[in-house]
Amino acid sequence: KISYYNGEFINDDDMKVEYKDRAVYFGDGVYEVIRIYDGEFFTFDEHVDRLINSAREIDIDDLEREDVVSVLQGIKEKNNIENGALYIQVTRGIAVRNHNYPAGVEPVIMAYINEAVRPLTQQEAGVNVVTSLDYRWLKCHIKSLNLLANVLEKERAVKAGAKETILHREGTVTEGSSTNAFIVKDDVLITHPANNLILNGITRQEVLKLAKADNVEVKEEAFSVDDLYEADEAFFTSTTQEITPIVQVDNKLVKDGEVGTLTKRLQNLFDSQLNKLNPV
Template identity: 40%
Template sequence: MLWNDQVVERSEVKIDIEDRGYQFGDGLYEALRVYGGKMFMFDEHFARLKRCADEIRLKLPFTKSELKHNLEKLIAAENIDGGEIYFQVSRGTLAPRNHRIPSFEEVKPVLTGNVIPYERPVDKQKNGETACLVEDKRWLHCNIKSLSLLGNVLSLDEALQNGYDDALLVRDGYFTEASASNVWFVIDGSLYTHQDGNLVLPGITKLRLLEIARSEGLTVKEEAVPVSKLEKVDECFVSNSIWEVVPIVSVDGKPINNGKIGKITALLQDKYIEWINK
């Protein structure tokens, strides 16, 4: 594992009970893929981390090059060719427990990270997943990749308890995202996904898919889709850095595209993988 700037055994990592990540969820995280022993879209992930850190007034305890070097050390130490990196930065320890945000001089942020082998979820990408509608009850800073994920956890659990694979979140009659992914719709040949803002996380895979879709000549509309248009949806899929592109083949028990992956979804899957392999 990575602990600040050292690669150590998991048993050596010690986090204080007063750490604000533990006490308040006061911190940030990133999850990214490793292909061929190299991190994919690291620059974009770091840019998001830095933006989120600025949003919560957290001074990162490392530079971009320092973080990249330490994560590369971790990949090499674990001998990972294809995998997933998860790392998080908490604001650090301030005792006694206090809601006030401490200054950088008072606390030192703590970095922890892990990398595990991970293979492309081909079966999921081919056969798709089911989803149901769940009210989006999360906070209004969903653009911050916060450690505070209880809202996402509860939405997924609601879907699982009802026999579905995932939740499509709905706020004020409009789709926002899935429980841990950006969500996309194809309606009358146009590709829709929610515009960036405080109601959704600006996805790194989403960023690349938008580039691909436009380069393929697809009509792209970054706007919220109302639930009232669900009957007109020809294709639906979700995207994130770990799963890449996964079709949603039914919503609330009603098939999308006869329960099969759609042509545009398949195209974007293929083109995204091509981009990875460049």
């Protein structure tokens, strides 16, 4: 497998990250995960745009779009992976440890690809989630490498035998530890607005687009943990989890504990987007 670090494509077995890379000390960088389905990137431009925006949000202004694109395309071309997830991160640079930005450093790009399979079983059966306090910072719209709270909260779910932790601020649901959260109530699809309290997921945006195009009433409005308990349907989205139905929250069934009909419809619409990448 061929990966990339700081200007070079190298064999993944030989990948070594510089210990003074600010990602190591501070998580001082941003990242993206992009899916490749049957040899084609999915929502490529959206991910590249978000990476550049995230970088700008942390004052990494000199990240060139063409460098990002050539790394991503290089990884795709040099690896024979038809169905994969490509990881790319950009850090502020390599320098002696000091909190303040070092002078004269260049951003460091790291990227690699792994095989990925679609989570079809959980998409059909649905999953359990738990809820927990969202104690993250107030810049959650940045896809930052600082994921400690997300890591701790994902582990909470795993320990509880659940798939995801849905986070809330004083009872208002924001998003999952690595996903966006949606509910359906009285045929209206509801999800937290794209502000500083959530990452505006590319899958979230895709689902909203598909729903609107299919005449589903959509509300980008905050909902509460109680609304989640009492929802007709619930699901979460992400690049790797796609549209995953939530059938149980904090050990309580969502409605009758079955995957909802609108959720299924959105899953089908999402699937047809993937088919469009590789028409038969």
